[in-house]
Amino acid sequence: MKIIDGGINSPIGFESAGVEAGVKYANRKDMAIVYSQKPCVVAGTFTSNVVKAAPVKWDMKIVEESDYAQAVIVNTGIANAGTGKEGMDYCIQTAQAAAKVLGIPADAVLVGSTGVIGAHLPMDKIVAGIDKLVAAKSHNREDGTNASKAIMTTDTVNKELAVELDIAGTKVTIGAMSKGSGMIHPNMCTMLGYVTTDAVIGKEALTKIVKEDVVDTYNMISVDGDTSTNDTLLVMANGMAGNPEIKIGTPEFEAFKEAIHLVNETQAKRLAGDGEGATALVECRVLNADSKQNARTLAKSVICSSLTKAAVYGHDANWGRILCALGYSGAKFDPENMELYYAAGDKKILIYKDGMDASYSEEEATEILSQKEVQIIADMKMGSEEARAWGCDLTYDYVKINADYRS
Amino acid sequence: MKIIDGGINSPIGFESAGVEAGVKYANRKDMAIVYSQKPCVVAGTFTSNVVKAAPVKWDMKIVEESDYAQAVIVNTGIANAGTGKEGMDYCIQTAQAAAKVLGIPADAVLVGSTGVIGAHLPMDKIVAGIDKLVAAKSHNREDGTNASKAIMTTDTVNKELAVELDIAGTKVTIGAMSKGSGMIHPNMCTMLGYVTTDAVIGKEALTKIVKEDVVDTYNMISVDGDTSTNDTLLVMANGMAGNPEIKIGTPEFEAFKEAIHLVNETQAKRLAGDGEGATALVECRVLNADSKQNARTLAKSVICSSLTKAAVYGHDANWGRILCALGYSGAKFDPENMELYYAAGDKKILIYKDGMDASYSEEEATEILSQKEVQIIADMKMGSEEARAWGCDLTYDYVKINADYRS
Numbered sequence: 001m002k003i004i005d006g007g008i009n010s011p012i013g014f015e016s017a018g019v020e021a022g023v024k025y026a027n028r029k030d031m032a033i034v035y036s037q038k039p040c041v042v043a044g045t046f047t048s049n050v051v052k053a054a055p056v057k058w059d060m061k062i063v064e065e066s067d068y069a070q071a072v073i074v075n076t077g078i079a080n081a082g083t084g085k086e087g088m089d090y091c092i093q094t095a096q097a098a099a100k101v102l103g104i105p106a107d108a109v110l111v112g113s114t115g116v117i118g119a120h121l122p123m124d125k126i127v128a129g130i131d132k133l134v135a136a137k138s139h140n141r142e143d144g145t146n147a148s149k150a151i152m153t154t155d156t157v158n159k160e161l162a163v164e165l166d167i168a169g170t171k172v173t174i175g176a177m178s179k180g181s182g183m184i185h186p187n188m189c190t191m192l193g194y195v196t197t198d199a200v201i202g203k204e205a206l207t208k209i210v211k212e213d214v215v216d217t218y219n220m221i222s223v224d225g226d227t228s229t230n231d232t233l234l235v236m237a238n239g240m241a242g243n244p245e246i247k248i249g250t251p252e253f254e255a256f257k258e259a260i261h262l263v264n265e266t267q268a269k270r271l272a273g274d275g276e277g278a279t280a281l282v283e284c285r286v287l288n289a290d291s292k293q294n295a296r297t298l299a300k301s302v303i304c305s306s307l308t309k310a311a312v313y314g315h316d317a318n319w320g321r322i323l324c325a326l327g328y329s330g331a332k333f334d335p336e337n338m339e340l341y342y343a344a345g346d347k348k349i350l351i352y353k354d355g356m357d358a359s360y361s362e363e364e365a366t367e368i369l370s371q372k373e374v375q376i377i378a379d380m381k382m383g384s385e386e387a388r389a390w391g392c393d394l395t396y397d398y399v400k401i402n403a404d405y406r407s
Numbered sequence: 408m409k410i411i412d413g414g415i416n417s418p419i420g421f422e423s424a425g426v427e428a429g430v431k432y433a434n435r436k437d438m439a440i441v442y443s444q445k446p447c448v449v450a451g452t453f454t455s456n457v458v459k460a461a462p463v464k465w466d467m468k469i470v471e472e473s474d475y476a477q478a479v480i481v482n483t484g485i486a487n488a489g490t491g492k493e494g495m496d497y498c499i500q501t502a503q504a505a506a507k508v509l510g511i512p513a514d515a516v517l518v519g520s521t522g523v524i525g526a527h528l529p530m531d532k533i534v535a536g537i538d539k540l541v542a543a544k545s546h547n548r549e550d551g552t553n554a555s556k557a558i559m560t561t562d563t564v565n566k567e568l569a570v571e572l573d574i575a576g577t578k579v580t581i582g583a584m585s586k587g588s589g590m591i592h593p594n595m596c597t598m599l600g601y602v603t604t605d606a607v608i609g610k611e612a613l614t615k616i617v618k619e620d621v622v623d624t625y626n627m628i629s630v631d632g633d634t635s636t637n638d639t640l641l642v643m644a645n646g647m648a649g650n651p652e653i654k655i656g657t658p659e660f661e662a663f664k665e666a667i668h669l670v671n672e673t674q675a676k677r678l679a680g681d682g683e684g685a686t687a688l689v690e691c692r693v694l695n696a697d698s699k700q701n702a703r704t705l706a707k708s709v710i711c712s713s714l715t716k717a718a719v720y721g722h723d724a725n726w727g728r729i730l731c732a733l734g735y736s737g738a739k740f741d742p743e744n745m746e747l748y749y750a751a752g753d754k755k756i757l758i759y760k761d762g763m764d765a766s767y768s769e770e771e772a773t774e775i776l777s778q779k780e781v782q783i784i785a786d787m788k789m790g791s792e793e794a795r796a797w798g799c800d801l802t803y804d805y806v807k808i809n810a811d812y813r814s
Contacts, residue, residue, distance in 0.1 A: 051734030051742045082727050084743065084762035117727020118764050182714065224713040225632065226728070227735035306631040306713070307589065307809055314810030320489050320524020321633070327458030328634035335458045336491065355491035357525050396803045402714055403721030 001259045006162030009144030010175040011198035013037040013240040017136035017143045018150025021129025024077025029150035032074045033133040039068035040236035043207040047231035054087030055111045070104045074112035081229040082118040090121040097127045101134045148177035155181045159270045165259045170243035172199040178267040182276040184223035193233040198241035209257045217264035220389040223275035272390035277397030284376045294331040295387035301329030303391030313393035317365035319351045339379040344371035408666045413569030416551030417582040418605035420444040420647040424543035424550045425557025428536030431484025436557035439481045440540040446475035447643035450614040454638035461494030462518045477511045481519040488636040489525040497528040504534045508541045555584035562588045566677045572666045577650035579606040585674040589683040591630035600640040605648035616664045624671035627796040629711045630682035679797035684804030691783045692795045701738040702794035708736030710798030720800035724772035726758045746786040751778035
């Protein structure tokens, strides 16, 4: 498989667009459509938050009950969460409006919202936006990028990706767009992530891949520990590549799963690296843990530690905070018999060993911690399991962005 | 019972002092002693972090194995954590040096350290500091305050307290000093908290009170979610008040427990309100939950949410973040059938009801959120259990303090 220049429109038969609908913000794209020329098998994972936004409930119902889906309508600015019983009415009206102009059933229309909680959707603007989206949608690369840009909120970079792979002699393509920068601590999936593919694959196989893959990708990132009410990851497969169907237990299934993993991991890392106010992507890599679950727990504890994150922002090699975060994670280990390293690019230095400071050079450590991508490596010396988690540094700008988000 | 003007020296027979020992900082008090004229029954709770600082291990051993303790020696600036096998040697040397000048056994000397992880203790300065402490210690109010000031690190206010109560006709006094401002998310107890009392009480009764009380006091506060390696709460009872012994299951036991609770809750709230960079104390009160444990879980989730904390700093009535934090806490509830309020002083306003905005006045909400003590009240409408948790707002100064703590 290989990463190609592309996005959500790269697979055969997908059309998308992003337009200015004025839902909350002026002068920026704030609505997107992803449409498939043929009906799609769809799989998804959603927030574990007890408080689920109306669009999450709508999508969960479609993923569970509908045989297929064919379009997604997304708005930014307003999350359509904390909107009482009216919230579901907004979803129904959105799906019905899109269904009418697209000539498809309303229960084939998925919806997504992101933005402030508690505000109500201006349905006149949403409906007008849908008309503009349907008129604008195309299979062009540019319109895929427009859709990806339209779902951004506090994101500073557009996050799209495309991967190509060979399935039994047939070229299959996967496209993706994701957004998310604050309220990011996905539990079963992330803020908004959309993946398209022209692969021929059944619902059971696609669902299996999505559910298994989020555990080590989207569920291993955190910006601020806050699990959103709107987290949604959807994967749509329209079968237009014409490959022999990908079945569970075959080499093709493994190859396709690996490609989805590459897409999910790349997008998840982009979310973490573009966390609100972030100046660096922080990866914690736990090696030689006694179990996979403990490896995940340890890695995630480090990237969630406010003190570790602030120290990275200050380029301060304060390894005590890393050790502390490993220690309160809930996983057992022997602090006298493990090692900590900092790494970035080709550089890697040992900083902690035998229960104490490994007499490293503070200058070298500061240089590593000044890079845009910083690795913290914990070798637990207990077994052979490993895990990685991704976060970002904690900066003044995170506080600034969130002290006054609504105004 | 009543709060009196006093501190760690208020109970009969306790002597203390705070001196400049130059452990890490110049020109500030950085070592403290608390000494009792008679041996004390002692109870304690300690960090649940797998990585335990050497002084925590030393104190745990004394609390478990020694019949009594008679002195505590504390230093700030260096945590004596992440110091390998030498860490325990520092504790032994400290206890031996203090034992020698005080004329008591080394296993009656408790030790405490707080500060940067990984640095080694300069034992010559510690030993010289002990000599100064023993020479300076007295039962005076001022020396109690000096001890309390000497254990501060990034704390901006000195946290001491004294409570008086009547036990079967005899006046009993409890004194306390606590410190802690960052790396505060106690699990079984807090950074450093010392409580003295002249009550006559056995070890079993004292231990029962301490273990039960931390659950709703120190364990319900958080500044940054980071559970320290050094958390220590010690309660020393020297029996010099001469009251009839306080026995489990008696009204006197309940009265004494209530007094210890007042001390612990007051000190815990002071730690939260003086969190690093904080401008406000945030209390979350959960009412009518279906179980005590769920009430605690919900309350703590709110005061730990970075987004809620940043919104309080911005005086922004962003209730969606509170709802979101309740939702990801792990406790189940019906978001369509619960209510949220903001309160401060005499003012209280309903902000969320029936799954949506309760059309409150933004001006009133902003006024409430601008106070020094802000209450967030969640009425779950499921049962009759309640809990409270305390935290603080998230500010630029938290990032500033922690981006460059070591220099």
